Amino acid sequence: MTSRVTFVSPATSPSLRQARFYDGDSIDDIGAARARAAAGSLPVPARVVTSPSVRCQQTAAALGLGGSESPELSGLDVGRWGGRTLDTVTAAEPEAVARWLTDPCSAPHGGESVQALCARVARWMEETRAFEGRTLAVVEPEVVRAVVTEALGMPAAVFWRLDVPPLTVTELSGRAGRWNLRLGRPLAVPDVD
Incomplete structure (x- = not known):
């Protein structure tokens, strides 16, 4: 049996455009229009x-799913850094940011480490391997990073x-205890700017 998982990263939002740690904001109008255009x-x-x-x-809703x-x-829990820009956090806590970006076990923000996120996503991938049929997952960019890291x-x-x-x-197909990876394919989205 081959398991297939298609991961789709979210449409643009103000936090994505501003390099701001996610704070629960909605997708923006351009992102929503592009997702609607890619439906199907x-x-x-x-x-x-x-x-x-x-x-x-x-x-997912804009894609008609x-x-x-x-x-x-869930995305990476960045604790007290949520809603702040990377530049702002780096200016206030340069050593903490440097440690966070180089040590996957570090969580100076009081949230989750990259290592913990990767382990959580790996558990989900293992459970999904037993699912017959294609799974489509609309997930945060850091979840896709964890998927790629773990799959390879x-x-x-x-x-x-x-x-x-x-x-x-990003697409995975898995059987016989391993995953194969196809990544970075853009959705068929016409320009809507």
Whole structure:
């Protein structure tokens, strides 16, 4: 049996555009229009799951998808840094940010470490391996990073070296105890600017 999972990153939101740690904001008008334009361009799934965040829920809805929230696919908990820009946090806490970006076990913000996120996502991937049919998951960019890191057996230290643009598709197919990866395919989205 081959398991297939298609991950879609969320449409743009103010926090994505401003390099601000996610604070629960909604997708913006351009992101919503692009997601609506891409509706129907994804393979038909047997099930749909989403990160619990507002922007993932709204992206799924704009893509014409209904589904269930999966707490295991929540974005990285950045604790007290939520809602602040990376520049602001770096200016106030340069050593903490440097440690966070280089040590995947570090969580100076009081939230979750990258290592913990990768472990959580790995558990979800293992459970999903037993699911027959295609799963479509609308998830936060850092969840996609964790998926790629885990699928390829890379150390968590590479996490921050992976870029995940809005409304891109990363696909996994798995059998015989391993995952194959296809990443970064943009959704078929016409320009709506």
